[in-house]
Amino acid sequence: MTKSDDAATARRDELSALLGRVAQGDRRALALVYEMTSAKLFGVCLRISRDRDAAEDILQDIYVKVWRRADHFNCDRASPITWLCAIARNTSIDWVRKHGASRLGLIEATERLGMDICSPLEVVMADANRAKIFDCLEALPANQRRAIQLAFYEGTSHSELAEIMQVPLGTTKSWIRRGLNRLRGCLQDE
Amino acid sequence: MNSKLTPELAALAAELALGILEGEELAAALRHTIVNPEFSAEVQEWRERLDPLGEGFADALPPDSWGAINARLDAEAAANAIGRLRFWRGAAMVAGVAAAGLAGIILFGPTVMMNDAARSVPQQATAVLPVAVAQLAGTKETLLVARIGPEPEYLDIRAIDLPKTPLAPELWVIPSDGVPRSLGLITPDGTTKVRLPESLQPFVVDGSVLAVSLEEAEGAPHAAPSRAPIATGRISSI
Numbered sequence: 001m002t003k004s005d006d007a008a009t010a011r012r013d014e015l016s017a018l019l020g021r022v023a024q025g026d027r028r029a030l031a032l033v034y035e036m037t038s039a040k041l042f043g044v045c046l047r048i049s050r051d052r053d054a055a056e057d058i059l060q061d062i063y064v065k066v067w068r069r070a071d072h073f074n075c076d077r078a079s080p081i082t083w084l085c086a087i088a089r090n091t092s093i094d095w096v097r098k099h100g101a102s103r104l105g106l107i108e109a110t111e112r113l114g115m116d117i118c119s120p121l122e123v124v125m126a127d128a129n130r131a132k133i134f135d136c137l138e139a140l141p142a143n144q145r146r147a148i149q150l151a152f153y154e155g156t157s158h159s160e161l162a163e164i165m166q167v168p169l170g171t172t173k174s175w176i177r178r179g180l181n182r183l184r185g186c187l188q189d190e
Numbered sequence: 191m192n193s194k195l196t197p198e199l200a201a202l203a204a205e206l207a208l209g210i211l212e213g214e215e216l217a218a219a220l221r222h223t224i225v226n227p228e229f230s231a232e233v234q235e236w237r238e239r240l241d242p243l244g245e246g247f248a249d250a251l252p253p254d255s256w257g258a259i260n261a262r263l264d265a266e267a268a269a270n271a272i273g274r275l276r277f278w279r280g281a282a283m284v285a286g287v288a289a290a291g292l293a294g295i296i297l298f299g300p301t302v303m304m305n306d307a308a309r310s311v312p313q314q315a316t317a318v319l320p321v322a323v324a325q326l327a328g329t330k331e332t333l334l335v336a337r338i339g340p341e342p343e344y345l346d347i348r349a350i351d352l353p354k355t356p357l358a359p360e361l362w363v364i365p366s367d368g369v370p371r372s373l374g375l376i377t378p379d380g381t382t383k384v385r386l387p388e389s390l391q392p393f394v395v396d397g398s399v400l401a402v403s404l405e406e407a408e409g410a411p412h413a414a415p416s417r418a419p420i421a422t423g424r425i426s427s428i
Contacts, residue, residue: 027263029258030259033257034255034256035256038252038255038335042250042252042253043247043248044244046250047247056255059255063259064262064263065300067407072409079242082241082242082245083242085245089244090209094356097212097216097356114292133239134243134244151208151209153243157204157211158211158212159291176208180204187239
């Protein structure tokens with residue numbers, strides 16, 4: 001195990017313990033969770049909402065949700081940062097679907113897709129199972145991979161996806177469905 | 191994959207977890223999560239598969255929002271302690287007044303009133319009537335009707351006109367102490383057969399109020415409502 005693996009494991013354990021304290025109603029523990037994770041979660045809201053003011057509001061909603069739901073966090077089933085990112089992503093997507101976020105710049109954003117996704121190796125080395133989803137995604141045919149990445153990281157809807165990829169809606173829908181099926185197959189393949 | 195789901199529904203569950211759905215499809219998928227446990231299990235499986243991809247999001251310099259978050263939690267805690275209870279007590283009283291005006295409209299029944307001494311009922315047997323109804327009316331066109339009994343552990347509730355929203359309707363019973371207890375999520379269109387937990391059966395009696403509020407489906411049944419009720423109605427036996 002390398003030094004950075006040790007650091008990642010220590011951070012994960014610390015976050016899990018803090019979420020346990022948040023579940024008990026410890027507000028100071030939530031302040032520490034904010035300190036440790038707000039850069040990551042703000043990255044999620046900003047990326048999906050594409051609107052700085054909105055992203056700041058969404059960020060607040062996210063930590064209010066974390067406060068309410070910390071008792072649902074189960075460290076045996078998910079890493080704390082995965083759990084937090086899922087709340088951030090779902091809250092951001094809800095916001096975008098409700099408010100119809102400005103999709104200005106979405107197409108340009110897709111050009112740099114892959115560039116500002118951090119290296120999964122860095123983040124998830126310590127856990128082979130979690131790294132596998134990145135390998136499986138990488139192994140998909142290009143169109144299916146791109147469609148799933150746009151949906152996951154940019155929060156695009158079916159219709160936005162068709163517009164960005166400049167193909168009929170039916171085509172992107174079938175890329176998504178076939179891509180997801182292959183992902184599942186790849187993840188189950190031991 | 192869950193074999194009880196059609197391929198179409200299984201795909202919809204995956205798309206809901208991915209977050210790509212919009213409009214009618216999104217609303218339909220959210221309805222399935224409420225009424226179809228196999229569907230929501232499939233969504234959950236997909237979330238567990240896809241969520242680790244979230245680690246691939248890059249950081250961004252965050253605002254200093256801790257003060258604002260802390261203040262919101264303070265305000266929420268205060269509201270929990272006083273405001274919500276008062277609001278819901280108020281709702282219970284309003285429901286009483288509304289029920290008086292609506293007493294003539296009963297859509298369920300009439301079922302023969304049974305007072306079978308041999309029937310096995312909880313200790314509050316005198317209070318638990320075999321068949322009771324409630325009509326839940328809200329501000330605009332919101333309307334639901336409920337029937338309790340003849341099986342004491344079931345309540346049927348039919349939504350006739352609920353607002354369209356991605357939130358899920360959650361049913362509450364408010365007995366005389368004014369504290370709402372969740373009876374779980376119900377379907378926004380059609381009839382839901384609600385199984386009443388044994389601990390809550392004594393509360394679902396003549397005179398208690400049923401209320402529906404719109405909540406996030408996740409985490410239901412909740413400990414307390416987070417929003418004002420959209421419809422309330424008092425239970426009365428027939």
